[in-house]
Amino acid sequence: MRLDDESESSHYEIRSGGGGFGLPAGIALGRGGLGCGSIILILIVSLVFGVNPLSLVGVAPDSGSQIQRSEPGSAPGEKTPVMSRALKILGSTERVWGRLFEQQGGRYAPTTLVFYPGGTQSGCGFANASAGPFYCPADKRIFLDTSFFDQLSTRYGAPGDFAQAYVIAHEVGHHVQDLEGTLAKVHSLQQRLSEGEANALQVKVELQADCYAGVWAAQDRNLLEPGDAEAGLRAAAAVGDDTLQQASQGTVTPESFTHGSAAERQKWLRIGLESGDPARCDTFGSGGA
């Protein structure tokens, strides 16, 4: 990707050390009472980029080994090159969605990217690296352990900076859904549905976030280099529920999908990439949420 000339977003926090034992300022434990019970927690964890946390439990490295981790040459709490790149991508999403919201007569309120080492408290419960990146509607923030990017390359075979951009753009997609009221609507619907139906609805949420990620890339096409779109599509396939389930369980159970199959994820990312139009990202269809 061509990110050299891109300016970084100023909407970020770097939480340091402690493995989540120290609560960051501004986030009270009591927030857990605002509807972030176990069902919400499952929903929120399901909103992560595509990693089923349960599938990672057995294979994720002991978080104790990650808590003290920081990139060579940087003190804990300092911005690293990986973070700078993520913030350039976030900055680009702000400019794109700002423009798209404006065209509809609205105003885009940016999300905040929280970098955390090992673990931290979020408005949606405790976050740790094995949960993967996720968006928390309760505090309107994206939580990202940068070691996930390394995992993305080693575990899922999706290296490259566009794959990283896709992760961020997908989470920003959830923030857009939040601003549009979709997340709240879906959540209230899910309360009344069976687990299988709730999962099916969740898949639509995730596929729309994939499509929105594609819309962002299409709107800022000058950032893309040859091969980037293909790398993004490969990343989408790598985090398809069938791909992940096959790898972790050796079998695939479509009724438990929460993010969509590899083919679906590729399809919706491609629709966003080719159209650049958020209106084309109607994964819910006419009778949906």
Ligand SMILES: [Zn+2]
């Ligand atoms: Zn997601």
